[in-house]
Amino acid sequence: MPDSRATTPPVVTPATVDDSLPVGAPEGPAAEHAVRGNGLDPTLPAVLTATAGSKRRSRGRGVVFWLALVWLAVVVLVALTASWLPLSDPDKQDLVNRLAPPLSDGHVLGTDGLGRDILARLAFGARVSLIISVSAVSIGMLVGGTIGLAVGFFRGWFESVTMWALNVVLAFPGLVLLLGLVAFVGQSLTAITLVVGFLSVPVYARVARATTLAAAQRDYVLAARALGASNRRIMFGEILPNVALPVAAFGLVALGVVIVLEGSLAFLGLSVKAPDPTWGSMIAEGRQHLSTTTHLAFIPALVMFLTVLAVNFVGDVLRSRFDVRESRL
Amino acid sequence: MGRLIALKALSLVPVLLAVSCLTFLMLNLLPGCVECQVLGPDNLDNPEAVAAVRADLRLDDPLPVRYGAWLGDALTGDLGRSYVTRQDVTDAIRERLPVTLEIMALSMVLALVISIPLGMATAYRAGGLLDRSVTGATFGMLAVPSFMMALLLIYLFAVELDWFPATGWTYLTDDPVENLRSAFMPALSLALVNVAIFTRLLRTDMIATLQDDHVLLARSKGLPTWRILTRHALRPSSFSLLTVSGLAIGNLLGGAVIVEQLFALPGMGRLLFDAIFRRDLMVVQGVVLVITVGFVIANGVVDVLYSVLDPRIRQRSPSHA
Numbered sequence A: 001m002p003d004s005r006a007t008t009p010p011v012v013t014p015a016t017v018d019d020s021l022p023v024g025a026p027e028g029p030a031a032e033h034a035v036r037g038n039g040l041d042p043t044l045p046a047v048l049t050a051t052a053g054s055k056r057r058s059r060g061r062g063v064v065f066w067l068a069l070v071w072l073a074v075v076v077l078v079a080l081t082a083s084w085l086p087l088s089d090p091d092k093q094d095l096v097n098r099l100a101p102p103l104s105d106g107h108v109l110g111t112d113g114l115g116r117d118i119l120a121r122l123a124f125g126a127r128v129s130l131i132i133s134v135s136a137v138s139i140g141m142l143v144g145g146t147i148g149l150a151v152g153f154f155r156g157w158f159e160s161v162t163m164w165a166l167n168v169v170l171a172f173p174g175l176v177l178l179l180g181l182v183a184f185v186g187q188s189l190t191a192i193t194l195v196v197g198f199l200s201v202p203v204y205a206r207v208a209r210a211t212t213l214a215a216a217q218r219d220y221v222l223a224a225r226a227l228g229a230s231n232r233r234i235m236f237g238e239i240l241p242n243v244a245l246p247v248a249a250f251g252l253v254a255l256g257v258v259i260v261l262e263g264s265l266a267f268l269g270l271s272v273k274a275p276d277p278t279w280g281s282m283i284a285e286g287r288q289h290l291s292t293t294t295h296l297a298f299i300p301a302l303v304m305f306l307t308v309l310a311v312n313f314v315g316d317v318l319r320s321r322f323d324v325r326e327s328r329l
Numbered sequence B: 001m002g003r004l005i006a007l008k009a010l011s012l013v014p015v016l017l018a019v020s021c022l023t024f025l026m027l028n029l030l031p032g033c034v035e036c037q038v039l040g041p042d043n044l045d046n047p048e049a050v051a052a053v054r055a056d057l058r059l060d061d062p063l064p065v066r067y068g069a070w071l072g073d074a075l076t077g078d079l080g081r082s083y084v085t086r087q088d089v090t091d092a093i094r095e096r097l098p099v100t101l102e103i104m105a106l107s108m109v110l111a112l113v114i115s116i117p118l119g120m121a122t123a124y125r126a127g128g129l130l131d132r133s134v135t136g137a138t139f140g141m142l143a144v145p146s147f148m149m150a151l152l153l154i155y156l157f158a159v160e161l162d163w164f165p166a167t168g169w170t171y172l173t174d175d176p177v178e179n180l181r182s183a184f185m186p187a188l189s190l191a192l193v194n195v196a197i198f199t200r201l202l203r204t205d206m207i208a209t210l211q212d213d214h215v216l217l218a219r220s221k222g223l224p225t226w227r228i229l230t231r232h233a234l235r236p237s238s239f240s241l242l243t244v245s246g247l248a249i250g251n252l253l254g255g256a257v258i259v260e261q262l263f264a265l266p267g268m269g270r271l272l273f274d275a276i277f278r279r280d281l282m283v284v285q286g287v288v289l290v291i292t293v294g295f296v297i298a299n300g301v302v303d304v305l306y307s308v309l310d311p312r313i314r315q316r317s318p319s320h321a
Helices: A029-033 A043-049 A055-081 A118-154 A156-170 A174-187 A187-199 A201-216 A217-226 A230-266 A279-287 A294-322 B004-030 B033-039 B049-054 B063-076 B089-124 B130-140 B148-159 B175-209 B215-222 B224-236 B239-262 B267-276 B281-309
Strands: none
Touching: A055 A118, A055 A294, A055 B004, A055 B130, A118 A156, A118 A187, A118 A201, A118 A279, A118 A294, A156 A201, A156 B004, A156 B175, A174 A187, A174 A230, A174 B004, A174 B215, A174 B239, A174 B267, A201 A230, A201 B239, A217 A230, A230 A279, A230 A294, A230 B148, A230 B239, A279 A294, A279 B148, A294 B049, A294 B130, B004 B063, B004 B175, B004 B281, B033 B049, B089 B130, B089 B175, B089 B224, B089 B239, B089 B267, B130 B175, B148 B175, B175 B224, B175 B239, B215 B224, B224 B239, B239 B267, B239 B281, B267 B281
């Protein structure tokens, strides 16, 4: 592992670092940051959010941690049960009650420019965010994690070639490639999920590979080998349990990144087709009324902000708990 | 040094080739015929147009030959022609590029100007009131996408205060002051996420540097704090900041699509966005290629700069550089 860690102990960096970064990457701390490529990369916020705090502050963090968890639970629950909740039809227009302010009769959060209930649209929009983020992260995590585990375990030229190819994908600026691909494959929930999922494969592969490299050198792997365990058994029985948690913690932070990405696409009108509500498209619609009524844009924006914030926070806390380096594994 | 640059440039060649290959394949491996994708459903009945596209894109040649021809054209500055607007793709890009570059440069300058003092101040009194509030605020800023930030700024500075124009662009050559006014809000909305990232990064690195012996020596010599921070601690703390600035260019490019759309700026992002909506695939291909090549080269330059700043890297074996 790089010697830079010895000289700069407080630098909290993810366990994605190693000695050979194929696409002409720099050495030392630069390499540690070079692994975080395009905008799809979840590791950047994770790295920067980690702060070594005092005992008093960590107790404060504990309260916020539970608040964040509760908020996320509410969002997930509402998204899952939106069809059965006593909500108005998110697409039903009520042109008499256009732009009703929050807390008005029958519309707790008011109505939008076509008189549609904002609360209902938020609930159904949460569904889009949830589906895209969870499935895209799962795809990235499964495919990338498997690739990373395999190349980190078997090494050799196969590893060099694979990592080089994955780095080429990271050489594209994330959102630009995403936009280009959406233009070609079309806009649907499935297409967007697949594109985002596969674009994030390199990141997970890097995390999984770096963690595998570290785990493969442990004594218990040597012990297993001495006992005559097969490659498969070592990979899945000894190494996988140590790789899965760090990768999953990165995946959690990535949820927030994907929610933002989908929001940006929706804001540009490139996510799922109208009139299906998504948070991003609600913000985009609210923008047209910004000079007269602000709640149209700011309520969905606040919900999205709180959700991403909560995901970042929970992900950050869990990540620092499962980080190979911090737990001195 | 020259050797280092040459090696770096050489190592970028295969990456650029692979990137161009992927961009080329995006258009050519789509389901359905290429001319259907390029022309769109409206023009397919016109046999002359179909024949023209087939000849232009050499669709009768095998894939590798087509790639070679396309790459050769791209290298000489010919990215084809839009079949929707009839405009030359290279001309369209040349028209739009300065606007995006200006926004990006301004945004980067803003981000660095805000985050470097903040990072130094928070690192110097780590754990203090300023540090805690800035660290908290930047954590929040990481959760604000650039389109949300842009919306907030529009609401605050254009709708409520009326200080800056909400949309529109004035060219630098027409009126420099108005140009800055129209560029300020887009640049700021892209900069704020980077402010959060840069500040946190510099703070962490700076805290480490401030524990070094050379800082202790400077302090014992009685040098004033600002001098220690700027002259002795900033440079050794800025390496990761430099690298991340290079990577931030990628996010700026993506963010440019959004803010150019929001503020109605005639830049590359807008070109890409409009092309996507018109399904003008030749333009999409050209813009993605130019943006990506620019991003790869920019990061290559950052890598070289990195070893200029840090002599320790120069002394290592050049194969690693």
